[in-house]
Amino acid sequence: MKRHVTVVFSLALIVATTLFVSLTVTAKPKTTIExxxxxxxxxxxxxxxxxxxxxxxxxxxxxxxxLSVPWEQAHDKILTLMAAGNLPDVLEMAANWVAEMSATGKVEDLGPYLEKWEYKDTLSESGLALGRTYKNTQYVIPQSLYFQCMYYRPDWLKEKDLPVPTTIDEFYNAVNKVTNPSKNRYGYAFRGGMGTWTHVLNFIMAAGGWTNYFDDQGRAVFRDPKAVAAFKRFMDMYFNNAPADALNWGYAETVNAFTTGTAGFIIQDSEVIGTCEEAMSPGTFAVAPHPVAADGKRYLVSGYIGLSMMSDSKNKDAAWKFISFLLRPDINTRWGKATTTIPITKAAWQDPFFSQGHIAAYTQTLQDPRTVFFMHPDYLPEWGEFFSRITVKEIQSYLLGRQDAKATMDAISDYLESALAKYKSKK
Amino acid sequence: MRVKVASSYLSRRRKLLEPYLYLLPGICLLIVFMIYPIAKGVFTSFCHYKLNDPNTYFSGLHNYRVVLSEPEFRLVLSNSLWWVLGSITFQFTLGLILAVLLNRPFWGRGLYQAVVLAPWAVPGFLIGLIWKWLFNGQYGVINDLLLRLRLIEKPISFLAMPSTALQSVIVANIWYGIPFFAIMILAALQSIPTEIYDAADVDGAGPITKFFRITLPYIRPTILVTILLRVIWILNYADIIYVMTKGGPLNSSDTLASYIIHKAYTVLDFGQASALGVIFMLILLAYTVTYLTLTKFSRAGEL
Known part of the structure; x- marks a missing residue:
């Protein structure tokens, strides 16, 4: 027994000394960032x-x-880690998280770092501005931009001899024409569940030519009769051009409805291209810019995925090195290609990859002077609840006939206005 | 002499302490894994604790007031009641019939038994997915069957309509829970001595008399325990609901358990979720006490 202990002890001693020696020999220890x-x-x-x-x-x-965290869990996971004080150094930040996460004071202002960076002029200024909507501070640098284009079935349109819709009126007309429930064909991949708000929103904003949720007095624009009418018209697609199941459809179900040939149109972000290419045969889908409103413009909500540094990070220089590496024109362009998203680096837009094929519709949208981008008021601390609970509840109540369009828009406006008032009083 | 007294005193004390020392590891585990989380949950329920709000502070009964005044709460409560009643009634009745049938020997019983009991071994998430497809409003098997039988003219969106969503998840849950009752009751049935049935035959008792006078009294303790356990499990169980409908549309298929998940992980209000959790715990406690008193559980083992 005693001999064993001695052997173990001396072994441990040997290991410890070699470790110590090798550590001191191999110059600097490595910095690790998460x-x-x-x-x-x-x-x-x-x-x-x-x-x-x-x-x-x-x-x-x-x-x-x-650390790879699935999208569905990412938001809650980060907030949990935040509460536990155990955050990574760098994380991928989505537009609608910025306000609530930055409000905790755990997110670093990247402005000063960006100022000193040699490549800072290669990034699109309008893209960078999207990352400054909360307290006018660069809490996040957008890496790729997300906005919606219209996906359609050229073969279905051809059967009915319809042109590719370019205006909202043409769009609704085409959706109606291709609907044929007896053949299990529906016009539009209607999203009545989680995320329903992003889709109707573009149409509402287009109806009044708005670029902000609120007017100068802090009143929500959704009370306007034009907004109510646009909401009603969009929701009519649920009653006329979608199966009843669509009431609960979220992202996966709607994309699935389009790729399996249940729905003829879907309006979605650019990463859907990859899914369509995988699941559909060539010639059965195509992408075009979002239809324009009566005033000739298209109003699109814009989101992004960006990079943020956490202020608890112990290796901020290394963290910035990594962030700036990912934002470098060559890397950022490759990033866009690999993920079929529109990169923030201006040089990428001229690249044949982004000016040809399905994704060209997105690059066109970006360069078209008729495109007007706007942002969600995701700086409101109540934004997460508004988006994931209030809008779903109110819109489903409308779709089930429990309240009329005006009451729905009023309820949504009430919630937004009180959230804005709360936000302003705290500031 | 003196030394001896002291040592006997010591050994007496040691004897008194001894059982508690043996219990200590268990008690430590209980404190870490049960008492602490419960205490923490109760404490959180009195706090303003929202993950997306950095300010956490004591807010008294505020969470309870909010939670109880929300119209969703009453809906969720009545949903829970239907969820439990619907599930347990059919699970038990069908499970009992299945057990009685499986108790007689017949050719291929082993195989049949394995197949019939399989649902119990399938994870809840998978069951949710399977039933979600069966109930699908366009391609679902159930709609297809009903259409072919000409019972309906147009497919029904079972999971998207508030009137059918809860019933649909209950059906899935019944399917899932039958084997549990079948297994437990079957085990109890097999422990009944056959001589008693022989004696009953001699006395000229019919099958119905035998069932109610011999079988049922013998398996009564098992039935009481399984029903007690199952009611609590079913109330706590949210996997199927979460996968099939996420409690929607408009909370029409939310039970207390799935509503708490929703409050905590979608709304991110841990204070309100904890308040609901405490209410939930009190309901379960009241249920257990009532059930045990009504069934005179302490005497359940006597025949």
Missing amino acids: FMETLTSPARTVFVKELITEFEKENPDIHVEL
């Missing part, structure tokens, strides 16, 4: 790992630890 990826997919994670390897080659003294 990077949390939140918009995950197997292919995307492989790509991100590739970039990390390249980054580590360029910066041998930094090691990047990748």
Whole structure:
């Protein structure tokens, strides 16, 4: 027994000394930073790992630890980690999280870092501005932009001899014409469940030419009769051009309805291109810019996924090195290609990848002077609840015939106005 | 002499302490895994605790007032009641019939038993997904069957209509829970000595008399315990609901358990979720006490 102890002890001693020696010999110890990826997919994670390897080659003294959290859980996971004080150094931040996460004071202002960066002029200014909507501080640098285009079935349109809709009126007309429930064909992949608000919103804003949820007095624009009428017209698609199941449809179900040939139109972000290419045969889908309103403009809500640094980070310089690496024109362009999203680097837009094929509809939208972008008021601390609960509840109540369009828009406006008043009184 | 007295005193004390020392590890585990979380939950229910609001402070009964005054609460409460009653009634009745049938020997019983009891081994999430497809409003098997039988003219969106959503999840839950009752009751049935049935035959008792006079009294303790357990489990169980409808549309298929998940992880209000949790706990406690008193559980083991 005693001999065993001696052996173990001396072994431990040997290991400890070699470790100590090797640590002191190999120059500097490595700095480790944690990077949390939140918009995950197997292919995307492989790509991100590739970039990390390249980054580590360029910066041998930094090691990047990748944490992949599925999108559905990311928001809650980050808030839980925040409460536990155990955040990663860098994370992928979505537009609608910025306000609530920055309000906790755990997110670093990236403005000063950006100011000193050699490539700062390669980023689109309007893109950067999107990352400054909360307290006019650069809490996040958008990395890729998200806005919607219209996906359609050219074969269905051809059967009915219809042109590709370019205006909202043409769009509703085409949706009506291709609907044929007896053949299990519906006009529009209607989203009545989680996320329903983003789709009707573009149509409402277009009706009044608004670019802000609120007027100068802090009144929500949704009370306007024009907004109510636009809401009603859009919702009519549920009654006329969608199966009853659509009441509970979210992102996956609507995309599925389009790719399986249940729905003829869907209005969605650019990453849907990949899903369509995988699931549909060529010639059965095409992408065009969002239809325009009566005033000739298209109103699109714009979101983004960006990079943020956490202010608790112990290695801020290394963290910035990693963020700036990902934003460099060459890397950012590759990022856009790999994820079929529109990168914030201006040079990328001229790249044949973004000016040809399905994604060209997005680049066109971006360069078209008739496109007007606007943002959600996601700086409101109540935004998350508004988007994931209030809008779903109110819109479903309308779809089930429990309240009329005006009452629905009034309830949504009431909630928004009181959230805005609360936000202003705190500021 | 003196030394001896002291040592006997010591050994007496040690004897008194001894059982508690043995219990200590168990008590520690209980404190860490049960008492602390419950205490923390109760405490949180009196706090303003929203994940997306950095300010956490004591707010008294505010959470309870908000939660109880919301119109959703009454709906969720009555949903829970139907969810439990509907599930348990059919699970028990069908489970009992299944057990009685499986108790007689017949050719291929082993295989049949394995197949019939399979649902119990399937994870709740998978069951939710399977039934979600069965109830699908366009391609679902159930709609297809009803259409072919000409019972309906147009497919029904079972999961999207407030009037059918809750019933649909209950049906899925019944399917899932039958095997549990079947297994438990079958085990109890097999422990009944056959001589008693032989004696009953000699006395000229019919099958119905035998069932009510012998079988049922023998399996009564098992039935009481399983029903007690199942009611609590079913109330706590939210997997199927979460997968099939997420409690929607408009909370029409939300039960207390799924509503708490919703409050905590969609609305991110842990204070209100905890308040609901405490209310939930009190309801379960009241139920258990009432049930045990009504069934005179302490005497359930006697025949």
